[in-house]
Amino acid sequence: MYSGRTMANQGFERPLRVVQTNLQIKDTTKINPVELARQIDELGGNALVFNVGGIYAWYDTDVDHHTKNPYLPEDTNLLEEVIEECHDRDIEFIGRVDFSKANDDVYAHKPEWFARTPDGDAKTIGAERPGDWPILRFTCLNSAYRKDGVALPVIEEIISSFDVDGIFYNAPHYITCHCDTCKRKYEDHYGEPLPDETVKFHEDWAEQCVRDNMEPRYRFIKDLDPDVEMVLYYDHNGDDLPEHAAMSDLVCTESQNILSLGHSDLPERWKPAQTMKIGNTVEDGPDPIGIIHSSPGMDWRHTGLPPAEYEYWLSQIPANKGTIWHSLTGIPDTIVDDRLLEVVRDVNHKTEQIDPLMEDATSVAETVLLWDDSEEAHALFNGLIQQQFPFDLLLREQAELDRFREYDLVVVPADWEFDPQFVDDLCRFVDSGGRLLVEGGLPDDADRLFELLGVADNPDLGEDLVASYSRLEGTENPLQRGMEDTDLLPHRGPVAYCDPADGAETLLTLVPQWSPLEAVGKPPERASLHVSHTDIPMAIAGSTGRTLYLPFRLSSLISEYQIDDHYRLLENAIDHLLGDRRTVQATSKQGLQLTPFETENGYLLHLVNGTGDRPLKTTTPVSDIDVELSLEEGLDVTGVRSAFSGERLDFLQDDSQVSFTVPSVAVWEAIHVHCESRS
Ligand SMILES: [Zn+2]
Numbered sequence: 001m002y003s004g005r006t007m008a009n010q011g012f013e014r015p016l017r018v019v020q021t022n023l024q025i026k027d028t029t030k031i032n033p034v035e036l037a038r039q040i041d042e043l044g045g046n047a048l049v050f051n052v053g054g055i056y057a058w059y060d061t062d063v064d065h066h067t068k069n070p071y072l073p074e075d076t077n078l079l080e081e082v083i084e085e086c087h088d089r090d091i092e093f094i095g096r097v098d099f100s101k102a103n104d105d106v107y108a109h110k111p112e113w114f115a116r117t118p119d120g121d122a123k124t125i126g127a128e129r130p131g132d133w134p135i136l137r138f139t140c141l142n143s144a145y146r147k148d149g150v151a152l153p154v155i156e157e158i159i160s161s162f163d164v165d166g167i168f169y170n171a172p173h174y175i176t177c178h179c180d181t182c183k184r185k186y187e188d189h190y191g192e193p194l195p196d197e198t199v200k201f202h203e204d205w206a207e208q209c210v211r212d213n214m215e216p217r218y219r220f221i222k223d224l225d226p227d228v229e230m231v232l233y234y235d236h237n238g239d240d241l242p243e244h245a246a247m248s249d250l251v252c253t254e255s256q257n258i259l260s261l262g263h264s265d266l267p268e269r270w271k272p273a274q275t276m277k278i279g280n281t282v283e284d285g286p287d288p289i290g291i292i293h294s295s296p297g298m299d300w301r302h303t304g305l306p307p308a309e310y311e312y313w314l315s316q317i318p319a320n321k322g323t324i325w326h327s328l329t330g331i332p333d334t335i336v337d338d339r340l341l342e343v344v345r346d347v348n349h350k351t352e353q354i355d356p357l358m359e360d361a362t363s364v365a366e367t368v369l370l371w372d373d374s375e376e377a378h379a380l381f382n383g384l385i386q387q388q389f390p391f392d393l394l395l396r397e398q399a400e401l402d403r404f405r406e407y408d409l410v411v412v413p414a415d416w417e418f419d420p421q422f423v424d425d426l427c428r429f430v431d432s433g434g435r436l437l438v439e440g441g442l443p444d445d446a447d448r449l450f451e452l453l454g455v456a457d458n459p460d461l462g463e464d465l466v467a468s469y470s471r472l473e474g475t476e477n478p479l480q481r482g483m484e485d486t487d488l489l490p491h492r493g494p495v496a497y498c499d500p501a502d503g504a505e506t507l508l509t510l511v512p513q514w515s516p517l518e519a520v521g522k523p524p525e526r527a528s529l530h531v532s533h534t535d536i537p538m539a540i541a542g543s544t545g546r547t548l549y550l551p552f553r554l555s556s557l558i559s560e561y562q563i564d565d566h567y568r569l570l571e572n573a574i575d576h577l578l579g580d581r582r583t584v585q586a587t588s589k590q591g592l593q594l595t596p597f598e599t600e601n602g603y604l605l606h607l608v609n610g611t612g613d614r615p616l617k618t619t620t621p622v623s624d625i626d627v628e629l630s631l632e633e634g635l636d637v638t639g640v641r642s643a644f645s646g647e648r649l650d651f652l653q654d655d656s657q658v659s660f661t662v663p664s665v666a667v668w669e670a671i672h673v674h675c676e677s678r679s
Contacts, residue, residue, distance in 0.1 A: 044348025260297025414440025
């Protein structure tokens with residue numbers, strides 16, 4: 001029954017639905033291996049992440065200074081039984097290790113393994129916790145504890161003693177440390193002393209320390225057993241993703257929905273989609289893993305997220321081709337909030353239904369947004385996802401011609417660094433038919449870029465404008481669609497003043513600031529526009545018809561004001577560039593996400609609905625979503641149905657276009673468009 005694993009660096013050979021039981025040592029005796037495996041199965045999971053080693057050993061360890069869980073039963077081999085029961089039910093077993101902290105008595109024997117403050121004090125955690133807990137201290141990432149002292153012997157012991165299918169490295173991150181080992185390493189590396197203040201560290205120091213620790217760790221695991229898959233975190237904004245993907249088999253990240261931060265600090269409603277789109281930028285990598293904690297914040301980890309909010313949050317992971325990983329506090333028998341288990345079960349069962357379709361699915365997005373984690377990139381993400389655009393991301397180090405060629409349109413956020421190679425790649429991309437949207441200022445003397453975008457000369461960045469507008473020029477302006485009854489769009493912020501080059505077309509112009517803010521309201525008798533029309537471009541269509549340059553930050557307007565006009569301007573700009581190359585169009589619904597994929601026998605379109613004020617109290621279904629999908633040449637649609645309910649939808653195929661109406665989406669719907677090749 002047990003299906004086994006695949007070659008190194010490929011991840012597991014089947015799609016996983018992972019359940020992680022963050023165990024409490026005091027509940028150890030409540031773990032019944034038979035019951036636990038049955039419950040994971042019943043929850044729809046096919047992989048269990050279970051504590052194995054590090055802070056506590058969940059087995060009889062022979063490694064010195066590896067603290068054994070004091071509540072472990074003496075008469076049985078709990079870990080072995082859990083693994084056996086999982087394998088009997090075809091559930092992969094992933095062992096969680098955490099070498100970031102260790103017990104106080106380890107510190108007594110090996111104080112040199114622990115992280116220090118600049119004053120030389122050992123760093124502790126939870127010293128003030130009520131109850132009979134020994135003090136826990138942070139270990140130093142560069143210390144022997146994380147290498148030959150404890151970590152490597154423990155991993156070797158685990159892999160040689162137990163039939164684990166994977167190792168999950170919890171907390172592999174760097175924490176600031178001023179121990180002598182770190183001081184020596186820093187000085188060797190940079191030729192200067194380790195500064196007391198963290199802000200003065202070399203920028204790559206933290207990542208260097210992680211790399212020095214994890215790279216050998218990965219090789220060590222693969223040398224011991226190439227079939228054991230190693231799971232490593234990546235930063236949810238993608239900073240370290242390419243490197244971490246190269247030193248692990250699978251990458252994971254958390255999309256925490258921390259309601260306990262307070263209503264005004266909620267994460268963006270599309271955060272899980274964003275983290276999975278970032279994870280999917282790794283070429284030919286296995287699907288990224290999206291870890292979702294069931295709780296509304298770690299301080300409330302014994303309760304669950306509100307069910308409507310939780311379901312919406314979880315659904316974004318599989319809908320964006322991520323592997324779902326449920327992080328729970330405890331085992332089903334110790335979890336007191338049954339509502340959360342119900343949501344886990346529902347989402348897993350839906351995921352299981354589409355797994356065969358999604359396994360080899362590829363994105364059909366025609367647009368790629370360049371991602372540098374800037375405010376502008378976040379804002380354009382907002383603009384694209386809220387308008388139901390299919391789009392992917394590319395990280396800075398991936399932003400090159402070969403990757404651009406997978407798409408029809410490249411969107412470049414303001415303040416992106418235009419080095420000569422990048423400009424060259426953009427020129428070649430557009431030369432070969434690609435489309436390009438650029439916003440914000442441009443670098444000085446970038447003549448090739450100016451020529452590409454239809455800009456005559458160096459733009460001069462002006463002051464922060466208020467009380468100003470952009471004006472939609474001419475009749476039948478492609479940027480005006482849906483806004484035919486107005487000519488003016490609100491504007492604030494700086495403009496890169498420039499002139500259009502010969503052959504370029506100005507689609508938007510600036511209506512300059514007519515008043516300082518203090519005088520905009522009073523008196524209205526004096527509210528006439530100072531100058532109602534200028535030739536200063538706010539949108540330039542290049543002479544090729546394949547570029548559009550916005551010499552202002554549309555992104556900032558979208559994120560700051562969230563006014564429909566700005567969303568619509570972005571949508572019109574992209575539609576104008578794409579023409580008939582847009583793969584999918586759907587009725588615009590606020591709060592609805594659309595992610596289309598090509599599958600072995602057609603297409604699968606995910607619709608995820610987060611309509612309503614967050615955190616969502618109830619699900620507000622959206623109805624009658626009209627969808628138009630462009631098909632690959634030579635395909636005939638043979639059926640359109642819900643991949644979950646099986647309900648068949650009426651459809652109309654017109655040449656290489658199919659249209660249908662999705663009657664209703666509660667939280668997550670997946671529509672399978674089944675196609676056959678025309679014979
Ligand atoms: Zn250190």
